[in-house]
Amino acid sequence: MGKLFSTKLAWRNIQSNKQVYLPYTLAATITVSMFQMMISLILNDFVQDRSSTLVQLFSMGAIVVGLFSLIFIFYTNSFLMKRRKKELGLYNILGLEKKHIRKVLLLENLMIGAISIALGIFLGNILGQLSFLFLNYLLQLPVVMTYSVSWLGAGVTAAVFMGIFLLTLIYNTAQVTFSNPITLLKGGKEGEKEPKSSPILFILGLISLISGYTISMTIDNPVQAILQFFLAVLLVIIGTYLIFTAGSIIVLKLLKKNKAFYYQPGPFISVSGMLYRMKQHAVGLANITILAVMVIIAISTTVTLFVGTEETLENRFPAENTNSLMTNYGLSGSEVEASIQEITEHIDELTVDFGLEVESMDSFRFVNLIGKFENDAFNTVSPEEREFIPDMVLLVPLDDYNRMERTSINLEDNEVLVYEAGIEVNSDRLGLGDNLFLVNELEDRPSVVGAEADLSDTLVVITPSAEAIDEITAAYNTEEDPYVMYWQGGMYWETTATEGDVMSYGKMMQAAIGDHGEEVGVFYESRSGNREEWYSLNGGFLFLGLFLGGLFTVGAALITYFKQVSEGFDDRERIQIMQKVGLDKETTKRATRSQIVWMFTLPIVTAALHTAFAYSILQKMLVLFSINNPQLLITVTIAVVASFAFIYWIIYRITSKVYLKIVE
Amino acid sequence: MSFIEVSNLKKVYTSRIGTKGTEALQQVDFSVEKGEFISIMGESGSGKTTLLNLLSTLDTPTEGAIYLEGKSLSDIKDKHVSKFRREQLGFVFQDFNLLDNFNLKDNILLPLVLAKTPVKEMEASVLPLAKSLGIDALLDKYPYEVSGGQKQRVAVARALITKPKLILADEPTGALDSRSSQNLLEIFKDINRLGQTIIMVTHSARASSYSNRVLFIRDGKVYHELYRGEQTEEAFMEKITQSILVSSGRGE
Ligand SMILES: Nc1ncnc2c1ncn2[C@@H]1O[C@H](COP(=O)(O)OP(=O)(O)OP(=O)(O)O)[C@@H](O)[C@H]1O
Ligand SMILES: [Mg+2]
Secondary structure (H helix, E strand, O other): OOHHHHHHHHHHHHHHOHHHHHHHHHHHHHHHHHHHHHHHHHOOHHHHHHOHHHHHHHHHHHHHHHHHHHHHHHHHHHHHHHHHHHHHHHHHHOOOOHHHHHHHHHHHHHHHHHHHHHHHHHHHHHHHHHHHHHHHHHHOOOOOOOOOOOHHHHHHHHHHHHHHHHHHHHHHHHHHHOOOHHHHHHHHHOOOOOOOOOHHHHHHHHHHHHHHHHHHHHOOOOOOOHHHHHHHHHHHHHHHHHHHHHHHHHHHHHHHHOHHHHOOHHHHHHHHHHHHOHHHHHHHHHHHHHHHHHHHHHHHHHHHHHHOHHHHHHHHOOOOEEEEEEEOOOOOHHHHHHHHHHHHHHHHHHHHHHOOOEEEEEEEEEEEEEEEEEOOEEEEOOOOOOOOOOEEEEEEEHHHHHHHHOOOOOOOOOEEEEEEEEOOOOOOEEEEOOEEEEEEEOOOOOOOOOHHHHOOOEEEEEEOOHHHHHHHHHHHOOOOOOOOOOEEEEEEEEEOOOOOOHHHHHHHHHHHHOOOOOOEEEEEEEHHHHHHHHHHHHHHHHHHHHHHHHHHHHHHHHHHHHHHHHHHHHHHHHHHHHHHOOOOHHHHHHHHHHHHHHHHHHHHHHHHHHHHHHHHHHHHHHHOOOOOOHHHHHHHHHHHHHHHHHHHHHHHHHHHHHHHHHHO | OOOEEEEEEEEEEOOOOOOOOEEEEEEEEEEEOOOOEEEEEEOOOOOHHHHHHHHOOOOOOOEEEEEEOOEEHHHOOHHHHHHHHHHOEEEEOOOOOOOOOOOHHHHHHHHHHHOOOOHHHHHHHHHHHHHHHOOHHHOOOOHHHOOHHHHHHHHHHHHHOOOOOEEEEEOOOOOOOHHHHHHHHHHHHHHHHOOOEEEEEOOOHHHHOOOOEEEEEEOOEEEEEEEOOOOOHHHHHHHHHHHHHHHOOOOO
């Protein structure tokens, strides 16, 4: 048998099996294009320029999409093979050697693989660009996002999918090689035996899921622990697949054992029907679940981020105008206070010259100790020993605290006020420098604490005087330990500026305030000046979130559709036989509807559960962006879950109609 | 009023547009009394299965009508068709039509489940029937695990389990050895004696000799019929064989 003949036979096979090959190729093509778009996102300028964390996060997403593509293509391939086996078995019986069958299979797979990879990359780039255009138009962000098309991205996609198609080829070839013609001939029927329940897999799945949940609940900092985070994601995915496949069979078998329940028209049809092909069924459901979780997380975090931009601004900039002060080491607290007074006067002058007035002015001084907090005492650590995010102790003089909080608290010389933001003082003594202080706890968060405090473990200490802080820092700043602690300061003021001149006031202040002697560095920022930048940054994230959400929703729709169609063809004969024996349309509808309800609720409920357990990670990630608003995140997430459920419901309604049409 | 009245029945299969279509039944008239046991014989492709499909409402005639107890089958509303199939009818399909996702027991129980029979009643009725058909040891197996003849007996059991008024059996002994065939036919005879009407398609003169009447069908028409009357089975069988030989036009 010549090569040409094999090629012809393979091509003819594809054409004569259009009914199965067309959906398969289509599904593979769309999968390739989804992956291609995901890869392009990693290479996108916005992602590349932002931070390495973002690149890692998106690469993680790409790995998940890649794994998912592998599962999905295997899943669709198994439907294909089920139908092809009979034909291949017949070839075998009619005298075509297995060697040649393998050759034909190889050629068929090569053709389909090449077509879907080429088409998929092409389609992915087109769709990617179109959806970027659409989203740019929709969001009207200050900065236009551009979709990146590159040979690198295409190369990665091609390589990944060549691997995937090679695996399916190996699987298909093994199936043909290791089964005799009769089993091949029975083809479709094989594997329709009632599946065995495997409690071990179920327990493994449970363990995997619970460990994933536990990791995600206990991760302190998702950026620091990105590997751990990834592990949690993988464990949850594995757990979902195992529990769905093994668990559903166990549940269905239990239902079947309950005779009073099982021997009723609805359950009789649906339980046996589901059990019959539960393995594929469960994989499909797990696929949908994972995609749903990805959609929900991508959209809810980025929407929260965007909606919370004002809050971010409020947190970062408590007033319209902010000065951050840095001083050289050696300056004492009172010298810093004097500088602040000078700067305040300077600001007053500048503002009056501009034709406005300063309405309110707040300022405070602080020292930030960075190191390790142990046994109720703080110690410095050399930079090498330091953890990625170290402990922080924020020292603020009582005067400044009283000024900011509008209070008039008194403290003894050996007393401090303490606010715990991640670091706890267990006894009533606190060791700072060479001193031990008596601890009084503050209930409310002092306004001097910025949002950064949520990120690393922080202890806020209000000392009786600035001199006490001078003393403490002096104790830490020794010869052996060159790590210097210095005074910092913050100034916040509002002016009579209207919306119209707030920007130009900011520009003026920025240019004028820049220098203030050698000792004190002044860094001016206005909230309005930052607003645009934050909106374009968070808008960029929203853009990516919506894009990914859309991508995964399309994926979920694709799977649902494929699942319904293939199951429709599977169930068709069964339902028709039952109708011959007296099954009426009403019961058919009811039985299929109960299957559909399962199919609908299971992924959505599981996805919601996964999201709930991911909540703590999401919350912490958002803190990185100065959003510490659980209320907002929860509201947005619930809204996103509800909208996704609605969209999925529509997808389901449409595809169920397709299913019922095929069956009847 | 006859139990079943078939008048002027015609069935044309049109598959694709343009092609002329197969006339499976040209003109069929006959009637069946309650409690009769009728055999239908005829060459392959003569329209026997088609006739049974029409009698069982699985298909609709192109022309003509079938009356069951005076009521036209085409007048039965969609909703009641399923109920009719479920409760009045037992159909043994030529190609069995068993479901691979049910074990044999559940296959047999299917019509009872659809009729919402209490579990106890179902369980009680399946074993004696399976025993009489010799498949009681196989009830937990699946269709793809048993032989053709065993599948056929399951198909028979499924048709009989509801004790239907009318049993339509399409070559119910086609896959059986002579001993199982005889056993099955004895069962048919017994239930017929209890009042159930049976219409059975068969190619075997021995099988049809168990019935009260034989209809011969050719080219979509009933061209001959034989009554058993008071004859013994042997004599009736002899007569049937004769008719077949004569009708095939050769005296072999
Ligand atoms: N669905 C169909 N579409 C088109 N033609 C059909 C269809 N079913 C049967 N026929 C044709 O109608 C004629 C009668 O078929 P039928 O199945 O009734 O034969 P039969 O008497 O049962 O034969 P056998 O003894 O082989 O089962 C045949 O010529 C057959 O080809
Ligand atoms: Mg037939």
